[in-house]
Amino acid sequence: MKEIDISQDRQSASVALELSSISKSYDGRRDAVKSVSLEVNHGEFLVLLGPSGSGKSTILRSIAGIERIASGRIDIFGKTVASTTMHTPPEARGISMVFQDYALWPHMSVLDNVAFALKRNKVDSKTRAIKAQETLSRVGLGDKGARFPSELSGGEQQRVALARALVGHSGLILFDEPLSNLDADLRERLRIEIATLTRESGATAVYITHDQSEAFALADKVGVLSRGELVQIGAPEDIYLSPANQFIARFTGLSGELKGVVRDKLGNGLVEVNIPGVTDNLVAKAMCTLRAGQNVVVAIRPGAIAIDPIGAIPTCNAWILDVAYRGRGYEHAVSIGDVVLQSVFSTKRFPRGSQISLGIDPIGALAFEDDEKSTSNSVEVESRFSADLDGVAS
Incomplete structure (x- = not known):
């Protein structure tokens, strides 16, 4: 041809x-x-x-x-x-x-x-x-x-x-x-x-x-x-x-996710979220239409987190679980409430077990509606679909 x-x-x-x-x-x-x-x-x-x-x-x-x-x-x-x-x-x-x-x-x-x-x-x-x-x-x-x-x-x-x-x-x-x-x-x-x-x-x-x-x-x-x-x-x-x-937020890189309830709409696409046991004033970027009282999942990008920030708000207390040297600085695993945030970077090393303060930039705190049925472990859903086609094509 x-x-x-x-x-x-x-x-x-x-x-x-x-x-x-x-x-x-x-x-x-x-x-x-x-x-x-x-x-x-x-x-x-x-x-x-x-x-x-x-x-x-x-x-x-x-x-x-x-x-x-x-x-x-x-x-x-x-x-x-x-x-x-x-x-x-x-x-x-x-x-x-x-x-x-x-x-x-x-x-x-x-x-x-x-x-x-x-x-x-x-x-x-x-x-x-x-x-x-x-x-x-x-x-x-x-x-x-x-x-x-x-x-x-x-x-x-x-x-x-x-x-x-x-x-x-x-x-x-x-x-x-x-x-x-x-x-x-x-x-x-x-x-x-x-x-x-x-x-x-x-x-x-x-x-x-x-x-x-x-x-x-x-x-x-x-x-x-x-x-x-x-x-x-x-x-x-x-x-x-x-x-x-x-799914896209998870697949393109998260430090972790926090579940909470919208307290208020702040304008400019931002909402104030209460994270039980962590903070009542986490400011996040609304990724869909949200209302006060609605349950949300806040997806946290690694680059949005600062350890022991000066003058950063909102602030919440956390503990260092692990630390790894990465050449350019240190990556920490941080316990915040019952959630672990991974890949939290700092040029300073914080010892394991130490209590620290966290600041979270709203630009990297992405608030989605908490729909357990549609959002429960999207990666597992993808893996099951992959298994269905295993040996056929990807």
């Missing part, structure tokens, strides 16, 4: 990628993806974030053409590549993909692996070799072209996979959790390289991960998935500061 002419379509299409109400299920079981719609602009870096079973891999594989969608439509640079009635195969979609397990040809040299994308596009051998060598140099492997993948470390193999994706200038690059198999230090260094080189190339990127810190560090735009649905999409700052529900 003829490959899509990306070079021309990139200039005329209003967006690089558009998903219109796509859905996908496996063997008649619960939907892995439920009517997901989104747009990715030219040169934009979109990260799809969610736990196992949330549908992010199925969406990526559907964009790539590895999976057939059950309904909806996928357009790449204005060309429809998938719908209820048609399916363009992966090799004809004109995209590049970086896999979790590198997916390099073991019998080819590093240089030939990178040049393969150009060979597929019928670029002459001399030009292929020059461009492949140039791209290897960009990812710091200019001297490794004659080696085979088995002779490289995991980080080097992932750089080769990135070079192969970049050399083809496809315009759209898909990343399938490419850093998950690497150790922490290498993961951070390669994350910077992926972000820098992808943006330098002008390519549009769709990247999937379950790691919120990785998502926020990479993305221009983050889409959060839960049980096959796109529950929120926006800039990383918007997702973090204004999560659409408790």
Whole structure:
């Protein structure tokens, strides 16, 4: 089948990628993806974030053409590549993909692996070799072209996979959790390289991960998935500061949660909350319409907590349960009432067992309606859904 002419379509299409109400299920079981719609602009870096079973891999594989969608439509640079009635195969979609397990040809040299994308596009051998060598140099492997993948470390193999994706200038690059198999230090260094080189190339990127810190560090735009649905999409700052529900707040990083009752509405989206046994004047940011007397759960971001603050209000007493040195300072586990707040940072070390005072910034204290049925352990709900699809797809 003829490959899509990306070079021309990139200039005329209003967006690089558009998903219109796509859905996908496996063997008649619960939907892995439920009517997901989104747009990715030219040169934009979109990260799809969610736990196992949330549908992010199925969406990526559907964009790539590895999976057939059950309904909806996928357009790449204005060309429809998938719908209820048609399916363009992966090799004809004109995209590049970086896999979790590198997916390099073991019998080819590093240089030939990178040049393969150009060979597929019928670029002459001399030009292929020059461009492949140039791209290897960009990812710091200019001297490794004659080696085979088995002779490289995991980080080097992932750089080769990135070079192969970049050399083809496809315009759209898909990343399938490419850093998950690497150790922490290498993961951070390669994350910077992926972000820098992808943006330098002008390519549009769709990247999937379950790691919120990785998502926020990479993305221009983050889409959060839960049980096959796109529950929120926006800039990383918007997702973090204004999560659409408790699941998103939990999944994107909390120190802990405090249950209480709204005492008063203060204006500017703030409410005063009574936390029994802790404080009667915790000021929090209302994440939905709340009224006085209503039960709430206040989700506390780690960065909102200050230990032993000077002049900070509201203030409540707490005790240090544990302390860990993190190089830049100390992370404390703090007991407040019957709740433990984790990852409470300070440049000062507070000894275990000591009583301290806490200040909580309202911007990072997010008040949600306390609905036990809908909010009881969202992560467990996600895990059960993941188990339902285990061995089928994620």
